[in-house]
Amino acid sequence: xxxxxxxTQLAADLRARKVSSVELVRTFLARIEASQPALNAFVSITxxxxxxxxxxxxxxxxxxxxxxxxxxxxxxxxxxCTAGVRTSCGSRMLANFVSPYDATVVARLKAAGAVMxxxxxxxxxxxxxxxxxxxxxxxxxxWNTALVPGGSSGGSAAAVAARLLPAATAxxxxxxxxxxxxxxxxxxxxxxxxxxxxxxxxxxASSLDQGGVLAASAEDAARVLxxxxxxxxxxxxxxxxxxxxxxxGLGAPLQGVRIGVLKEFFDTGLDPQYxxxxxxxxxxxxxLGARLREVSLPNIPLSVPVYxxxxxxxxxxxxxxxxxxxxxxxxxxxxxxxxxxxxxxxEGFGAEVKRRIMTGxxxxxxxxxxxxxxxxxxxxxxxxxDFERAFGEVDLLMGPTTPTAAFALGAKTxxxxxxxxxxxxxxxxxxxxxxxxxxxxxxxxxxxxxxxxIGPHFAEQAxxxxxxxxxxxxxxHQRIPEQYA
Ligand code: GLN
Numbered sequence: 001x002x003x004x005x006x007x008t009q010l011a012a013d014l015r016a017r018k019v020s021s022v023e024l025v026r027t028f029l030a031r032i033e034a035s036q037p038a039l040n041a042f043v044s045i046t047x048x049x050x051x052x053x054x055x056x057x058x059x060x061x062x063x064x065x066x067x068x069x070x071x072x073x074x075x076x077x078x079x080x081c082t083a084g085v086r087t088s089c090g091s092r093m094l095a096n097f098v099s100p101y102d103a104t105v106v107a108r109l110k111a112a113g114a115v116m117x118x119x120x121x122x123x124x125x126x127x128x129x130x131x132x133x134x135x136x137x138x139x140x141x142x143w144n145t146a147l148v149p150g151g152s153s154g155g156s157a158a159a160v161a162a163r164l165l166p167a168a169t170a171x172x173x174x175x176x177x178x179x180x181x182x183x184x185x186x187x188x189x190x191x192x193x194x195x196x197x198x199x200x201x202x203x204x205a206s207s208l209d210q211g212g213v214l215a216a217s218a219e220d221a222a223r224v225l226x227x228x229x230x231x232x233x234x235x236x237x238x239x240x241x242x243x244x245x246x247x248x249g250l251g252a253p254l255q256g257v258r259i260g261v262l263k264e265f266f267d268t269g270l271d272p273q274y275x276x277x278x279x280x281x282x283x284x285x286x287x288l289g290a291r292l293r294e295v296s297l298p299n300i301p302l303s304v305p306v307y308x309x310x311x312x313x314x315x316x317x318x319x320x321x322x323x324x325x326x327x328x329x330x331x332x333x334x335x336x337x338x339x340x341x342x343x344x345x346x347e348g349f350g351a352e353v354k355r356r357i358m359t360g361x362x363x364x365x366x367x368x369x370x371x372x373x374x375x376x377x378x379x380x381x382x383x384x385x386d387f388e389r390a391f392g393e394v395d396l397l398m399g400p401t402t403p404t405a406a407f408a409l410g411a412k413t414x415x416x417x418x419x420x421x422x423x424x425x426x427x428x429x430x431x432x433x434x435x436x437x438x439x440x441x442x443x444x445x446x447x448x449x450x451x452x453x454i455g456p457h458f459a460e461q462a463x464x465x466x467x468x469x470x471x472x473x474x475x476x477h478q479r480i481p482e483q484y485a
Contacts, residue, residue, distance in 0.1 A: 002027045004480065007072060007166035007220035014061055014071040021054035021061070021071030021115060028073045028117055032164045035484075038145055041159040043078045043088055043136050045118040053115045060113070068227055070113030075168040077156050078119040079126060080106050080211070081200040089202045090122040090134040090152075093328040093348030103200025104232045105169055105211050112227040120168055121155030124350045125319065126176055126204045128152050129422045132413055133352040140409070141183060142481040143447055147406040150180030156214045157184040162484040167215040167224050171201060173208045174307050175401075175426025178438035181214055182401035182450025185440045187467065187477055188214045189221050192457050193433035194239035196225075197232035205314035206237075208307075208430040217477050218439065218467035222246035225460065244461050250468045254288040257466065258394040260295030265399030265425050265452075268301075277442030277449040278400045284473055285398070285466070295394060297386040302379050303428040304420055309363050309376035310431070315353075316360025322348060355416065384432040391456040396466055400425055401438040401450030425452060435460045439467045440476040448476075 002024060005013070013019045029047050036042060050073070057071035076082060079089045081099035088094045102110065110116070123133040131139040131154030139154040141147040142162035149158040153170035157180030160168055170177045172190035181188030189212050196211040203209060211228065215221040226247060231240040261282060266275060286292050322328035324344025331347055334340035349357070363372035390397060402422060412419040429436035434454055441451035451470075455463045471477050 003031060003163040006216055008223055010166055011069060011072050011223065017061065021057040022051060024071065025050050025054040025073055025115055025117065028165055032117060035162055035164055039140050039142060039158050039162060040137050041121055041139050041155040041162070041164060042075070042118045043090070043121050043155070044086055046085055046116060049085070050115055050117045057113055057115060067111060067113035069109065069224070072114050073117050073165055074109060074114045074224070075118050075120050075156065075159055075165045076106060076116060077122050077153050077168065077170050079122060079171060079202040080169055081202070082106055082116065082119065085119065087119065087202065088136070090124040090136060091348065091350070091353070092135045093322050095135060095329065097328070099200070101200060104197035104234065105201065105228050108227055109169070109224070117165060120153070120159055123152035123154065124353050125202070125315070126152040126171055126173055127315070127352050127356055129175070129179060129419055130412065131155065132409065133350055135350060138409055141406050142484055143185065143406065146408055147447070148183065148409055150183035150406065152176040153180050153214065157181055157186060157188070160184070160186045160214045160216060161481065163480060167213060167220055169211060169228070170214045171209055171211050172430065173204050174311060174430050175423040177212045177214060178401050178426050178436060178450065178452060179423060181438040182448065183406040185448030185476070185479060186214055186216055187218050187221050187437065187439050188212065189225060189437045189460065189463065190429065190435065191225065191229060191460050192435045194237050195229050195435070195458065195460065197235040197238050199232050199234040203318040205311040206318060207314060208311060210430070217471055218437070218464050219247070219250060222250065222464045222468070241458065246461055246464050249461065249465055252465050252469070254285060254290045254466060254469050257290040257396065259285055259290045259292050260390055260394035260397045261292055262397050262399035263294050263296040264300045269403045269421070269424070270400055271404045271444060273444035274400055274404060274449050277444060278451055281441035281451045281470065282398060284470060288469060288473065293394065295390050295397060297390060297428070299379065299382045299386050300428050303383060303431060304424055306376045306379045306383065306431060307427045308359070308420060309372050310380060312356040312360035313364050313373050314360070316357045316364065319353070319357055324348070380431050383428055387432045387434060396462060397454040399452050401452040402426070405444050405447035405449060429454050433457065435463055437463045437467055439470060440479070441474070442476055
Protein backbone atom coordinates (compact mmCIF):
# COMPACT_ATOMS: atom_id res chain seq x y z
CA UNK A 1 0.00 0.00 0.00
CA UNK A 2 1.59 3.22 -1.19
CA UNK A 3 0.19 5.46 1.54
CA UNK A 4 1.64 3.31 4.31
CA UNK A 5 5.18 3.71 3.02
CA UNK A 6 7.47 6.13 4.76
CA UNK A 7 8.65 9.21 2.90
CA THR A 8 12.13 7.66 2.99
CA GLN A 9 10.85 4.54 1.24
CA LEU A 10 8.83 6.54 -1.29
CA ALA A 11 11.82 8.71 -2.17
CA ALA A 12 13.93 5.57 -2.73
CA ASP A 13 11.21 3.88 -4.81
CA LEU A 14 10.86 6.98 -6.96
CA ARG A 15 14.59 7.08 -7.53
CA ALA A 16 14.61 3.34 -8.39
CA ARG A 17 11.65 3.98 -10.75
CA LYS A 18 9.56 1.38 -8.89
CA VAL A 19 6.79 3.93 -8.68
CA SER A 20 6.12 7.18 -10.52
CA SER A 21 5.44 10.55 -9.01
CA VAL A 22 2.20 10.77 -10.99
CA GLU A 23 1.08 7.51 -9.40
CA LEU A 24 1.90 8.79 -5.92
CA VAL A 25 0.22 12.11 -6.51
CA ARG A 26 -2.95 10.41 -7.82
CA THR A 27 -3.05 8.06 -4.84
CA PHE A 28 -2.65 10.80 -2.26
CA LEU A 29 -5.01 13.20 -4.05
CA ALA A 30 -7.72 10.53 -3.98
CA ARG A 31 -7.19 10.06 -0.25
CA ILE A 32 -7.27 13.81 0.31
CA GLU A 33 -10.55 14.24 -1.60
CA ALA A 34 -12.14 11.32 0.21
CA SER A 35 -11.09 12.64 3.64
CA GLN A 36 -12.14 16.28 3.21
CA PRO A 37 -15.75 15.96 4.46
CA ALA A 38 -14.60 14.20 7.65
CA LEU A 39 -11.28 15.91 8.40
CA ASN A 40 -11.25 19.26 6.56
CA ALA A 41 -7.45 19.18 6.64
CA PHE A 42 -7.01 21.22 3.44
CA VAL A 43 -7.93 24.79 2.57
CA SER A 44 -6.81 24.42 -1.07
CA ILE A 45 -6.14 21.29 -3.09
CA THR A 46 -3.90 21.98 -6.07
CA UNK A 47 -4.51 18.84 -8.11
CA UNK A 48 -3.73 20.22 -11.56
CA UNK A 49 -0.46 21.89 -10.62
CA UNK A 50 0.51 18.80 -8.63
CA UNK A 51 0.02 16.45 -11.58
CA UNK A 52 1.97 18.76 -13.87
CA UNK A 53 4.79 18.98 -11.31
CA UNK A 54 4.72 15.20 -10.88
CA UNK A 55 5.09 14.67 -14.63
CA UNK A 56 8.07 16.99 -14.70
CA UNK A 57 9.57 15.16 -11.72
CA UNK A 58 9.11 11.81 -13.44
CA UNK A 59 10.96 13.12 -16.45
CA UNK A 60 13.85 14.30 -14.32
CA UNK A 61 13.95 10.94 -12.55
CA UNK A 62 13.88 9.12 -15.88
CA UNK A 63 16.95 11.11 -16.91
CA UNK A 64 18.69 10.07 -13.68
CA UNK A 65 18.43 13.58 -12.25
CA UNK A 66 16.29 15.38 -9.73
CA UNK A 67 16.64 16.57 -6.14
CA UNK A 68 16.64 14.69 -2.84
CA UNK A 69 12.84 14.75 -2.63
CA UNK A 70 12.17 14.45 -6.36
CA UNK A 71 8.55 13.50 -6.96
CA UNK A 72 7.62 13.21 -3.26
CA UNK A 73 4.15 14.62 -2.43
CA UNK A 74 4.00 17.17 0.38
CA UNK A 75 1.67 19.91 1.63
CA UNK A 76 2.27 23.34 3.09
CA UNK A 77 0.64 24.95 6.07
CA UNK A 78 -1.44 27.76 4.60
CA UNK A 79 0.79 30.51 5.94
CA UNK A 80 3.75 29.72 3.70
CA CYS A 81 3.38 31.96 0.65
CA THR A 82 2.99 30.07 -2.61
CA ALA A 83 3.23 31.98 -5.88
CA GLY A 84 -0.04 31.75 -7.78
CA VAL A 85 -1.82 29.68 -5.11
CA ARG A 86 -3.92 31.33 -2.41
CA THR A 87 -2.31 31.74 1.02
CA SER A 88 -5.16 32.35 3.48
CA CYS A 89 -3.48 31.96 6.88
CA GLY A 90 -6.80 30.45 7.97
CA SER A 91 -8.33 33.92 7.94
CA ARG A 92 -11.12 35.75 6.18
CA MET A 93 -8.66 38.63 6.07
CA LEU A 94 -6.52 36.77 3.52
CA ALA A 95 -9.22 34.55 2.02
CA ASN A 96 -8.39 35.89 -1.45
CA PHE A 97 -4.69 36.58 -1.05
CA VAL A 98 -2.46 35.19 -3.76
CA SER A 99 1.22 35.81 -3.13
CA PRO A 100 3.42 36.89 -6.04
CA TYR A 101 6.33 34.86 -4.67
CA ASP A 102 7.20 31.61 -2.90
CA ALA A 103 8.33 31.52 0.73
CA THR A 104 11.95 30.37 1.00
CA VAL A 105 10.79 27.10 2.56
CA VAL A 106 8.44 26.51 -0.37
CA ALA A 107 11.11 27.42 -2.91
CA ARG A 108 13.69 25.13 -1.29
CA LEU A 109 11.36 22.15 -1.15
CA LYS A 110 10.36 22.79 -4.73
CA ALA A 111 14.02 22.91 -5.74
CA ALA A 112 14.53 19.58 -3.95
CA GLY A 113 11.82 18.13 -6.19
CA ALA A 114 8.94 17.86 -3.70
CA VAL A 115 5.47 18.15 -5.25
CA MET A 116 2.90 20.27 -3.42
CA UNK A 117 -0.61 18.77 -3.29
CA UNK A 118 -2.24 21.65 -1.47
CA UNK A 119 -2.39 24.11 1.41
CA UNK A 120 -3.26 22.90 4.86
CA UNK A 121 -5.87 24.25 7.24
CA UNK A 122 -4.72 25.99 10.41
CA UNK A 123 -5.85 28.22 13.25
CA UNK A 124 -6.35 31.79 12.09
CA UNK A 125 -2.92 33.46 11.86
CA UNK A 126 -1.57 30.42 13.76
CA UNK A 127 -3.31 31.52 16.95
CA UNK A 128 -4.82 28.54 18.67
CA UNK A 129 -4.30 25.06 20.06
CA UNK A 130 -7.24 23.25 18.53
CA UNK A 131 -7.70 24.42 14.93
CA UNK A 132 -11.10 25.76 15.86
CA UNK A 133 -10.23 29.38 15.05
CA UNK A 134 -9.86 28.76 11.29
CA UNK A 135 -12.12 30.77 9.00
CA UNK A 136 -12.43 27.58 6.95
CA UNK A 137 -13.89 25.52 9.77
CA UNK A 138 -12.22 23.21 12.26
CA UNK A 139 -9.97 20.31 11.34
CA UNK A 140 -10.87 17.02 12.99
CA UNK A 141 -8.62 14.43 14.57
CA UNK A 142 -8.30 11.28 12.41
CA TRP A 143 -8.17 9.13 15.56
CA ASN A 144 -11.63 10.35 16.55
CA THR A 145 -13.46 13.03 14.61
CA ALA A 146 -15.23 14.31 17.71
CA LEU A 147 -11.82 15.51 18.91
CA VAL A 148 -9.52 18.34 17.89
CA PRO A 149 -6.24 17.57 16.06
CA GLY A 150 -4.42 20.24 18.06
CA GLY A 151 -3.27 23.56 16.64
CA SER A 152 -2.30 25.66 15.06
CA SER A 153 -0.83 23.23 12.48
CA GLY A 154 -3.86 20.94 12.82
CA GLY A 155 -4.36 20.47 9.07
CA SER A 156 -0.73 19.44 8.57
CA ALA A 157 -0.86 17.01 11.51
CA ALA A 158 -4.22 15.44 10.61
CA ALA A 159 -3.09 15.01 6.99
CA VAL A 160 0.10 13.18 7.94
CA ALA A 161 -1.64 11.09 10.64
CA ALA A 162 -4.30 9.95 8.13
CA ARG A 163 -1.56 9.38 5.54
CA LEU A 164 -3.04 11.91 3.12
CA LEU A 165 0.57 13.04 2.69
CA PRO A 166 3.91 11.55 3.75
CA ALA A 167 4.98 14.90 5.29
CA ALA A 168 3.91 18.51 5.62
CA THR A 169 5.40 21.82 6.60
CA ALA A 170 4.22 23.53 9.76
CA UNK A 171 5.18 26.35 12.11
CA UNK A 172 5.61 26.55 15.86
CA UNK A 173 5.32 29.80 17.84
CA UNK A 174 4.33 28.26 21.15
CA UNK A 175 3.86 24.60 20.32
CA UNK A 176 2.00 24.46 17.02
CA UNK A 177 4.17 21.70 15.57
CA UNK A 178 4.67 19.60 18.71
CA UNK A 179 1.18 19.79 20.23
CA UNK A 180 -0.68 18.66 17.06
CA UNK A 181 2.03 16.02 16.48
CA UNK A 182 1.28 14.66 19.96
CA UNK A 183 -2.51 14.79 19.46
CA UNK A 184 -2.31 13.03 16.09
CA UNK A 185 0.37 10.44 16.90
CA UNK A 186 3.07 11.66 14.51
CA UNK A 187 6.58 13.10 14.69
CA UNK A 188 7.21 16.86 14.58
CA UNK A 189 10.31 19.00 14.88
CA UNK A 190 10.55 22.70 15.60
CA UNK A 191 14.13 23.71 14.80
CA UNK A 192 16.24 26.32 16.56
CA UNK A 193 15.02 29.89 16.03
CA UNK A 194 16.88 31.12 12.93
CA UNK A 195 17.54 27.68 11.46
CA UNK A 196 14.70 27.79 8.92
CA UNK A 197 13.97 30.95 6.97
CA UNK A 198 10.87 32.94 7.91
CA UNK A 199 10.88 34.79 4.58
CA UNK A 200 7.41 34.40 3.08
CA UNK A 201 6.09 32.74 6.23
CA UNK A 202 3.25 35.00 7.37
CA UNK A 203 4.26 36.44 10.74
CA UNK A 204 2.42 35.90 14.01
CA ALA A 205 5.08 36.64 16.67
CA SER A 206 8.38 37.23 14.94
CA SER A 207 10.74 36.45 17.83
CA LEU A 208 9.05 33.07 18.40
CA ASP A 209 7.85 31.82 14.99
CA GLN A 210 9.82 28.98 13.46
CA GLY A 211 9.06 26.68 10.52
CA GLY A 212 9.50 22.94 10.75
CA VAL A 213 8.19 19.55 9.67
CA LEU A 214 5.48 17.06 10.54
CA ALA A 215 6.15 13.52 9.33
CA ALA A 216 5.55 9.90 10.23
CA SER A 217 9.02 9.35 11.67
CA ALA A 218 12.18 11.13 12.79
CA GLU A 219 14.01 9.81 9.74
CA ASP A 220 11.39 11.26 7.40
CA ALA A 221 11.43 14.56 9.28
CA ALA A 222 15.24 14.69 9.00
CA ARG A 223 15.02 14.11 5.26
CA VAL A 224 12.66 17.06 4.78
CA LEU A 225 14.35 19.38 7.28
CA UNK A 226 17.69 18.88 5.54
CA UNK A 227 16.20 20.53 2.44
CA UNK A 228 14.37 23.32 4.31
CA UNK A 229 17.05 24.52 6.69
CA UNK A 230 19.82 26.99 6.03
CA UNK A 231 20.81 30.61 5.81
CA UNK A 232 18.59 33.02 3.91
CA UNK A 233 19.80 36.58 3.35
CA UNK A 234 16.14 37.63 3.00
CA UNK A 235 15.44 36.79 6.65
CA UNK A 236 17.45 39.02 8.99
CA UNK A 237 17.14 36.51 11.84
CA UNK A 238 18.27 33.58 9.73
CA UNK A 239 21.54 32.17 11.05
CA UNK A 240 24.51 31.81 8.70
CA UNK A 241 25.79 28.46 9.79
CA UNK A 242 26.22 25.26 7.79
CA UNK A 243 23.39 22.72 7.90
CA UNK A 244 24.65 19.31 9.02
CA UNK A 245 23.45 16.27 7.15
CA UNK A 246 20.59 15.36 9.46
CA UNK A 247 20.46 11.85 8.01
CA UNK A 248 24.07 11.08 8.82
CA GLY A 249 24.49 9.47 12.21
CA LEU A 250 20.81 8.60 12.62
CA GLY A 251 21.77 5.13 13.79
CA ALA A 252 24.17 6.45 16.44
CA PRO A 253 23.96 4.70 19.82
CA LEU A 254 22.62 6.52 22.90
CA GLN A 255 25.31 5.13 25.16
CA GLY A 256 26.23 7.78 27.72
CA VAL A 257 23.83 10.44 26.44
CA ARG A 258 22.72 12.50 29.45
CA ILE A 259 18.97 13.06 29.55
CA GLY A 260 17.40 15.54 31.94
CA VAL A 261 13.85 14.71 32.98
CA LEU A 262 12.05 18.02 33.37
CA LYS A 263 10.69 18.05 36.91
CA GLU A 264 8.23 20.90 36.42
CA PHE A 265 6.60 19.15 33.46
CA PHE A 266 5.42 16.34 35.74
CA ASP A 267 4.27 18.52 38.60
CA THR A 268 0.97 19.99 37.53
CA GLY A 269 -2.11 18.83 35.69
CA LEU A 270 -0.45 15.95 33.84
CA ASP A 271 -2.87 13.14 33.06
CA PRO A 272 -1.65 10.00 34.96
CA GLN A 273 -2.03 7.67 31.95
CA TYR A 274 -0.15 10.16 29.79
CA UNK A 275 2.59 10.28 32.41
CA UNK A 276 2.81 6.49 32.46
CA UNK A 277 3.49 6.41 28.69
CA UNK A 278 6.14 9.13 28.96
CA UNK A 279 7.87 7.35 31.87
CA UNK A 280 7.90 4.11 29.87
CA UNK A 281 9.51 5.94 26.97
CA UNK A 282 12.15 7.34 29.31
CA UNK A 283 12.83 3.80 30.51
CA UNK A 284 13.44 2.76 26.88
CA UNK A 285 16.08 5.48 26.57
CA UNK A 286 17.69 4.27 29.77
CA UNK A 287 17.72 0.72 28.46
CA LEU A 288 19.44 2.00 25.33
CA GLY A 289 22.30 3.34 27.42
CA ALA A 290 21.24 6.92 28.14
CA ARG A 291 21.68 8.28 31.67
CA LEU A 292 18.58 9.84 33.21
CA ARG A 293 18.46 12.45 35.93
CA GLU A 294 15.86 14.88 37.15
CA VAL A 295 16.39 18.52 36.21
CA SER A 296 14.53 21.50 37.62
CA LEU A 297 13.96 24.72 35.69
CA PRO A 298 12.45 26.97 38.35
CA ASN A 299 11.21 29.74 36.04
CA ILE A 300 9.42 27.41 33.65
CA PRO A 301 6.01 27.79 35.34
CA LEU A 302 6.07 31.42 34.20
CA SER A 303 6.23 30.45 30.51
CA VAL A 304 2.52 30.74 29.77
CA PRO A 305 2.02 34.23 31.26
CA VAL A 306 5.23 35.47 29.63
CA TYR A 307 4.19 34.06 26.26
CA UNK A 308 0.73 35.62 26.47
CA UNK A 309 2.33 39.02 26.86
CA UNK A 310 5.13 38.69 24.30
CA UNK A 311 3.21 36.87 21.54
CA UNK A 312 0.18 39.20 21.53
CA UNK A 313 2.50 42.24 21.67
CA UNK A 314 4.32 41.08 18.56
CA UNK A 315 1.10 40.01 16.84
CA UNK A 316 -0.53 43.40 17.43
CA UNK A 317 2.37 44.96 15.60
CA UNK A 318 2.61 42.35 12.80
CA UNK A 319 -1.10 42.37 12.09
CA UNK A 320 -1.31 46.17 11.85
CA UNK A 321 -0.54 45.80 8.13
CA UNK A 322 -3.96 44.27 7.42
CA UNK A 323 -5.80 47.51 6.97
CA UNK A 324 -7.89 46.81 3.89
CA UNK A 325 -5.61 49.06 1.86
CA UNK A 326 -2.20 47.46 1.52
CA UNK A 327 -3.26 43.94 2.43
CA UNK A 328 -6.32 41.97 3.16
CA UNK A 329 -10.07 42.03 3.16
CA UNK A 330 -11.69 45.39 2.42
CA UNK A 331 -15.18 46.25 3.65
CA UNK A 332 -17.87 47.35 1.21
CA UNK A 333 -18.71 51.04 0.67
CA UNK A 334 -16.60 52.65 3.41
CA UNK A 335 -17.83 56.08 4.53
CA UNK A 336 -14.32 57.40 5.13
CA UNK A 337 -10.81 56.17 5.88
CA UNK A 338 -11.52 55.45 9.56
CA UNK A 339 -14.58 53.47 8.62
CA UNK A 340 -12.54 51.54 6.05
CA UNK A 341 -9.92 50.53 8.65
CA UNK A 342 -12.43 49.72 11.34
CA UNK A 343 -14.84 47.67 9.33
CA UNK A 344 -12.20 45.91 7.23
CA UNK A 345 -10.42 44.75 10.39
CA UNK A 346 -13.64 43.96 12.26
CA GLU A 347 -14.89 41.82 9.39
CA GLY A 348 -11.56 40.29 8.40
CA PHE A 349 -10.34 39.01 11.80
CA GLY A 350 -11.96 36.38 14.00
CA ALA A 351 -12.52 36.60 17.76
CA GLU A 352 -9.25 35.00 18.92
CA VAL A 353 -7.11 37.21 16.67
CA LYS A 354 -8.95 40.29 17.95
CA ARG A 355 -8.41 39.19 21.55
CA ARG A 356 -4.67 38.90 20.90
CA ILE A 357 -4.44 42.24 19.10
CA MET A 358 -6.22 43.96 21.96
CA THR A 359 -4.08 42.29 24.62
CA GLY A 360 -0.95 43.13 22.65
CA UNK A 361 -1.88 46.74 22.16
CA UNK A 362 -2.62 47.02 25.87
CA UNK A 363 0.68 45.55 27.10
CA UNK A 364 2.63 47.82 24.75
CA UNK A 365 0.77 51.00 25.62
CA UNK A 366 2.35 53.88 27.54
CA UNK A 367 1.98 53.27 31.25
CA UNK A 368 1.67 49.46 30.90
CA UNK A 369 4.75 48.73 28.83
CA UNK A 370 7.10 48.52 31.83
CA UNK A 371 4.69 46.55 33.97
CA UNK A 372 3.87 43.92 31.35
CA UNK A 373 6.01 43.85 28.23
CA UNK A 374 9.34 44.75 29.79
CA UNK A 375 8.78 42.47 32.75
CA UNK A 376 7.82 39.60 30.43
CA UNK A 377 11.02 40.12 28.45
CA UNK A 378 13.03 39.95 31.69
CA UNK A 379 11.39 36.72 32.77
CA UNK A 380 11.93 35.37 29.25
CA UNK A 381 15.65 35.92 29.82
CA UNK A 382 15.47 34.00 33.12
CA UNK A 383 13.75 31.08 31.41
CA UNK A 384 16.50 31.04 28.76
CA UNK A 385 19.11 31.12 31.53
CA ASP A 386 17.43 28.12 33.22
CA PHE A 387 17.83 26.15 30.02
CA GLU A 388 21.43 27.26 29.55
CA ARG A 389 22.23 26.04 33.04
CA ALA A 390 20.49 22.73 32.41
CA PHE A 391 22.39 22.16 29.17
CA GLY A 392 25.62 22.58 31.10
CA GLU A 393 24.72 19.29 32.80
CA VAL A 394 22.68 17.27 30.32
CA ASP A 395 22.59 16.76 26.55
CA LEU A 396 18.82 16.61 26.07
CA LEU A 397 15.75 17.38 28.12
CA MET A 398 12.64 15.22 28.01
CA GLY A 399 9.09 15.31 29.26
CA PRO A 400 5.51 15.17 28.03
CA THR A 401 4.49 17.31 25.02
CA THR A 402 1.05 18.16 26.40
CA PRO A 403 -0.75 17.67 29.74
CA THR A 404 -3.49 15.52 28.19
CA ALA A 405 -4.29 13.73 24.94
CA ALA A 406 -6.59 15.34 22.33
CA PHE A 407 -9.74 16.94 23.74
CA ALA A 408 -13.26 17.28 22.30
CA LEU A 409 -14.20 19.98 19.80
CA GLY A 410 -15.80 22.83 21.68
CA ALA A 411 -14.45 21.66 25.07
CA LYS A 412 -12.20 24.68 25.61
CA THR A 413 -13.51 27.34 23.24
CA UNK A 414 -15.49 29.18 25.91
CA UNK A 415 -12.45 29.64 28.16
CA UNK A 416 -9.30 31.00 26.52
CA UNK A 417 -7.17 30.45 29.64
CA UNK A 418 -7.90 26.71 29.69
CA UNK A 419 -7.05 26.62 26.00
CA UNK A 420 -3.78 28.52 26.60
CA UNK A 421 -2.76 26.10 29.36
CA UNK A 422 -2.66 23.28 26.83
CA UNK A 423 0.68 24.72 25.67
CA UNK A 424 2.19 24.76 29.14
CA UNK A 425 4.99 22.31 28.21
CA UNK A 426 5.76 23.57 24.71
CA UNK A 427 6.00 27.35 25.06
CA UNK A 428 9.29 27.52 26.97
CA UNK A 429 11.32 26.12 24.03
CA UNK A 430 10.04 28.98 21.84
CA UNK A 431 10.82 31.59 24.47
CA UNK A 432 14.40 30.30 24.60
CA UNK A 433 14.65 29.68 20.82
CA UNK A 434 15.53 26.01 21.35
CA UNK A 435 14.95 23.09 18.99
CA UNK A 436 12.28 20.67 20.21
CA UNK A 437 10.44 17.59 18.99
CA UNK A 438 7.42 15.51 19.75
CA UNK A 439 7.58 11.76 19.19
CA UNK A 440 4.70 9.29 19.58
CA UNK A 441 5.23 7.19 22.74
CA UNK A 442 1.99 5.34 23.48
CA UNK A 443 -1.74 5.66 23.87
CA UNK A 444 -4.10 6.71 26.61
CA UNK A 445 -7.72 5.63 26.17
CA UNK A 446 -7.01 4.97 22.49
CA UNK A 447 -5.43 8.38 21.86
CA UNK A 448 -1.80 9.12 21.00
CA UNK A 449 0.66 10.44 23.59
CA UNK A 450 3.70 12.58 22.76
CA UNK A 451 7.18 12.54 24.26
CA UNK A 452 8.86 15.90 24.02
CA UNK A 453 12.62 16.20 23.45
CA ILE A 454 14.32 19.60 23.81
CA GLY A 455 17.95 20.29 22.95
CA PRO A 456 20.48 23.12 23.09
CA HIS A 457 20.58 25.62 20.21
CA PHE A 458 21.33 23.96 16.85
CA ALA A 459 21.16 20.44 18.31
CA GLU A 460 18.58 19.29 15.73
CA GLN A 461 20.82 16.40 14.78
CA ALA A 462 21.04 15.13 18.36
CA UNK A 463 17.24 15.36 18.71
CA UNK A 464 16.67 13.48 15.47
CA UNK A 465 19.24 10.84 16.42
CA UNK A 466 17.64 10.22 19.80
CA UNK A 467 14.15 10.12 18.29
CA UNK A 468 15.23 7.78 15.51
CA UNK A 469 16.99 5.44 17.93
CA UNK A 470 13.78 5.32 19.99
CA UNK A 471 11.73 4.63 16.88
CA UNK A 472 13.97 1.69 15.96
CA UNK A 473 13.00 0.25 19.33
CA UNK A 474 9.26 1.03 19.34
CA UNK A 475 6.43 1.03 16.82
CA UNK A 476 4.15 3.79 18.15
CA HIS A 477 5.02 5.96 15.17
CA GLN A 478 3.78 3.26 12.79
CA ARG A 479 0.26 3.19 14.19
CA ILE A 480 -2.33 4.64 11.82
CA PRO A 481 -5.98 5.37 12.68
CA GLU A 482 -7.99 2.31 11.60
CA GLN A 483 -10.11 4.14 9.08
CA TYR A 484 -7.03 5.40 7.23
CA ALA A 485 -4.84 2.30 7.58
N1 GLN B 1 -1.27 27.62 20.85
C1 GLN B 1 -0.36 28.70 20.93
C2 GLN B 1 -1.09 29.99 20.60
O1 GLN B 1 -2.26 29.95 20.49
C3 GLN B 1 0.79 28.48 20.00
C4 GLN B 1 0.45 28.75 18.59
C5 GLN B 1 1.59 28.50 17.66
O2 GLN B 1 2.58 27.88 18.02
N2 GLN B 1 1.46 29.04 16.48
O3 GLN B 1 -0.52 31.02 20.47
